Amino acid sequence: MHFDWLSLGSLIFAAHVIGVIAAGHAILNTRTSQGAIAWAVSLVAVPYVTVIPYLFLGRSKFSGYVDKRRIESELLRTRAHPNAWDTHASSMGRPAEALGHAVVRALTGLSGMPFLPGNHVRTLVNGDATFAAILDAIEQARHYVLVQFFIVRDDALGDKLKTLLLKKAAQGVRICFLYDSIGSFDLPQRYVSALLEGGVEIHPFATNRRFVNRFQLNFRNHRKIVVVDGERAFVGGHNVGVEYLGANPRLSPWRDTHIEMRGPIVASVQFVFIEDWHWATQRLPRLEPSQAEQPESVEDVDMHCLVVAPGPADKEETGSLFFVEAINAAQTRIWITTPYLIPDEAVFSALRLAVMRGVDVRILIPSRRDHYVVFEASKLFAYDLIRAGVRIFRYRPGFLHQKVVLIDEVAAAIGSANLDNRSFRLNFEIMVLTIDHAFALEVEAMLERDFGEAWEVTRHEYRNASALRRIVMHVARLFSPIL
Structure with missing residues (x-):
């Protein structure tokens, strides 16, 4: 049987044309520059494997x-x-009194609801x-x-x-x-x-x-x-x-x-x-x-309680800004538990600045994975955060899925939002922020039990990984804008 090279070449050419068109669409419509770059490069380079996923995942906003x-x-x-x-x-x-007038104004402005x-x-x-x-x-x-x-x-x-x-x-x-x-x-x-x-x-x-x-x-x-x-x-x-x-x-x-x-x-x-x-x-x-x-x-x-319900139709990046403001409000400690550690640049910067202010910054993440790509990407983010002075812990007994933020001695937030781009920009989420010393102590005791069943991650998790595993981590992180 004679192989039709002309037809194959035509299909490859058509795939690349579609990829270029899709890349242009991604540049115009993706909400973050990192996401736009990630989609555009992959759509132009390997449209055969990225065009279909882009139809399902790539459009972080769409007309109307x-x-x-x-x-x-x-x-x-x-x-x-x-x-x-x-x-x-x-x-x-x-x-x-607990968080400061400016922080409260920012949070209620984000939420559109009062304490x-x-x-x-x-x-x-x-x-x-x-x-x-x-x-x-x-x-x-x-x-x-x-x-x-x-x-x-x-x-x-x-x-x-x-x-x-x-x-x-x-x-x-x-x-x-x-x-x-x-x-x-x-x-x-x-x-x-x-x-x-x-x-x-x-x-x-x-x-x-x-x-x-x-x-x-x-x-x-x-x-x-x-x-x-x-x-x-x-x-x-x-x-x-x-x-x-x-x-x-x-x-x-x-x-x-x-x-x-x-x-x-x-x-x-x-x-x-x-x-x-x-x-x-x-x-x-x-x-x-x-x-x-x-x-x-x-x-x-x-x-006092405040509901913050981020969503992709918000005028602002409510999910990301909520975490940024919560981190910035911390004077003595900010403890966060999340199953997925894929912070954007704003949250990453807020965490680094909190460390520089002398805040006790801890993040508790799973030691078991339920999503392979997210888990591998989170290892690299954990390494970068550890180098910035953030203490990272992995929960040992089973899979950790809770979403909790503890601010100083008086504020705690619990809900559905993860520390990742999906919760920041792509999903509808809900968090309830409480201002109460007794409840903060209750949340503190709960998290101390969790930290007691965790081991602290060091730089060796990344440094001791094989060359292939490091490549996998870096490739996985390229997808962080859509994870």
Whole structure:
């Protein structure tokens, strides 16, 4: 058989033409210069292996989406948020005393929501405690339950949640259930159909409304939110799957943290859900006005809380700037736990400056991997941070998935955001920042136990690696703008 070299040459030429066109698109549309360079070089050099991934991952913003989502959010903030919100008042009082007026103004400006006093927050350490509390709260629901997760699996835990939601729906409780269409890609239709037939309003969160966005895999909704009757709210790192209970032997025991909130801050968490629900369904959830009002303050509690909910439609790089401002606010210590260590240049610089100020900067990361490329890239970032004076620790017992920030002796933030570009710019996330000495001590004790089960990384992790492994680390880091 005669091989058709002309046809092969034509295909190669066409691939490179498409690669050049895609590279031009990447330069015009990617939000960071590093990401634009990474995509452009790879699309021109090896279009055969990068054009298809670019269709799915490369477009960190696309026509119409950002503006439409932003307009919707601004309209909702004028129509649906509690009347008591006043971001200017947040720059006074205890938050300002703890963090400084300038920091509080910056954080409330980023969030668009105020610090609210009179809350109670408790940590839920690991999956058993988290889902016991969530399921118990849903069991006690009288009016409505709002549920949102990035990953929902049809396994033992998913079935338990489904059964309980169907039970409450049969009792007349209104259930709104939102799941991410990509994070829950393997959720079978029978699971969704059973909930719909039982009276549960369940919808996927998707960004591919238009055909041009059909292949979009960015802009995932990574938030984990449960709100019950406007009185109790839960956020954190857990998704709905038995692996979060430690059922995956390769990653077990799974280390994660959620929080339960009571008080006025519940209204802020609920509003974040309402924004996402409206985007997914083009409807507001039908909540009775009396039930949607801001909850009363918890008696004898002076905890101030702020919800920061970064998303790719924000006017600013909210996720990255939140971490930068939190690091800059630290005077004595900044402890961070994250499963993925892929900081951008702004966060990296803030960490280095904190070390120069004499701040105790520690970052706790996993010793086991769930994503190979991210894990290899994080080794190189860890090496660079260690050289800058940051102390890096690897959690030994199992996979570490919690997202916690501890600032000095008075502030702590817990939620869904990782220390990586996806959480900074590409995902919808939620973090709750608390100002309370007693709660900061509780978080400190929790993290000290975690650090006690970790080993400190030294420069030798990188220096003792083989030449091939070092090459793998450097190649992996080239993909950091999209990791």
